[in-house]
Amino acid sequence: MKCYCVVNFKQALQQMDAPNPVPKGAEVLLQVRAAGVCHSDLHIWEGGYDLGNGKTLSLKDRGINLPLTMGHETVGTVIAAGPDAKSVTQGKNYVVFPWIGCRKCVACLEDMENHCSAPQYLGVYKNGGYADHILVPDARYLVDIGDLDPAIAAPYACSGLTTYGALNKVGAKTYQKHPIVIMGAGGLGLMCLELVKALGGAGAIVVDIDPVKRQAALDAGALAAIDGNAPDAAQQIIKANGGKMVQAVIDLVGAPNTTQIGFDSIIKGGKLIIVGLFGGASPWPIAFIPMRAMNIIGSYVGSLQEFHDLMALVKTGKIKPIQVTRHDLSQADAVLSSLRQGKVTGRAVLTA
Numbered sequence: 001m002k003c004y005c006v007v008n009f010k011q012a013l014q015q016m017d018a019p020n021p022v023p024k025g026a027e028v029l030l031q032v033r034a035a036g037v038c039h040s041d042l043h044i045w046e047g048g049y050d051l052g053n054g055k056t057l058s059l060k061d062r063g064i065n066l067p068l069t070m071g072h073e074t075v076g077t078v079i080a081a082g083p084d085a086k087s088v089t090q091g092k093n094y095v096v097f098p099w100i101g102c103r104k105c106v107a108c109l110e111d112m113e114n115h116c117s118a119p120q121y122l123g124v125y126k127n128g129g130y131a132d133h134i135l136v137p138d139a140r141y142l143v144d145i146g147d148l149d150p151a152i153a154a155p156y157a158c159s160g161l162t163t164y165g166a167l168n169k170v171g172a173k174t175y176q177k178h179p180i181v182i183m184g185a186g187g188l189g190l191m192c193l194e195l196v197k198a199l200g201g202a203g204a205i206v207v208d209i210d211p212v213k214r215q216a217a218l219d220a221g222a223l224a225a226i227d228g229n230a231p232d233a234a235q236q237i238i239k240a241n242g243g244k245m246v247q248a249v250i251d252l253v254g255a256p257n258t259t260q261i262g263f264d265s266i267i268k269g270g271k272l273i274i275v276g277l278f279g280g281a282s283p284w285p286i287a288f289i290p291m292r293a294m295n296i297i298g299s300y301v302g303s304l305q306e307f308h309d310l311m312a313l314v315k316t317g318k319i320k321p322i323q324v325t326r327h328d329l330s331q332a333d334a335v336l337s338s339l340r341q342g343k344v345t346g347r348a349v350l351t352a
């Protein structure tokens with residue numbers, strides 16, 4: 001098999017070759033059809049997160065060993081399966097749930113593997129989809145995609161599940177009654193907009209600093225698109241919401257500026273769901289958190305059950321596919337560079 005790997009942090013991905021693994025137990029070997037290139041791959045490639053105040057979180061210290069094949073949005077065709085992988089059929093296409101846990105810790109035993117304390121996430125801690133083959137440790141992590149286009153289905157494993165998980169934290173009662181705010185109109189933002197529509201939401205006001213992305217959000221049905229660099233961005237959000245402060249903000253950027261705008265536009269008792277990992281230090285005065293009864297909630301992807309629920313919704317055809325751009329697997333490094341330069345609209349997907 002051939003993969004495009006991070007060999008050194010912040011350096012070009014390198015093509016590496018290895019013999020195809022032979023699946024044992026419940027393991028499954030898939031031939032990769034599509035691998036989404038996610039913004040969080042940039043953090044892995046850089047080797048850390050900015051924690052603000054001059055501190056960084058080193059991924060090396062968190063147990064990420066190189067070389068690593070990134071790619072956590074993967075669709076593949078089953079070509080071999082271990083004797084215990086009974087739930088999959090050779091030749092069929094599956095999307096991989098990559099947020100795999102240890103199956104032993106408290107979170108895993110509650111079926112919240114995405115909160116595992118010893119995560120085994122594919123494309124983060126274990127080899128992922130920037131390759132022509134992927135070994136999945138258990139058939140239970142595969143969801144049949146039927147006739148769906150692999151390039152359209154792959155991004156549901158991260159951008160779909162992440163936004164679905166965040167919307168579940170907002171709660172259907174809230175998003176079906178009130179418009180919400182989505183910070184960031186990249187791949188995640190557009191996915192979130194589509195999910196809001198498919199789930200019967202009251203719509204979303206989108207914030208982005210890039211006029212091209214704001215236009216993409218308007219084209220995708222956003223109620224309004226506001227420039228996050230405007231000094232009165234929070235006031236513009238409130239105006240777009242009919243003069244009322246908003247019930248919930250999903251911050252897909254997670255920078256000091258975006259969380260501040262969110263904080264300033266949320267009603268008392270509302271929810272600020274932080275998803276993005278841009279990083280930096282939190283800018284809000286602590287006393288305002290109790291005074292405004294603010295719910296500040298972190299959201300990290302979603303559970304396997306949420307993934308099944310999401311894929312069931314996808315299969316009803318209610319979610320309009322987001323814009324994807326397809327690139328040959330051999331272009332993995334170039335695609336990652338374009339994403340780093342902010343040149344990707346919608347989702348870039350490597351296809352083989």
Ligand SMILES: [Zn+2]
Pocket residue numbers: 038039040041072158159
């Ligand atoms: Zn991702």
Ligand SMILES: [Zn+2]
Pocket residue numbers: 101102103104105106107108109113115116117118119
């Ligand atoms: Zn665990």
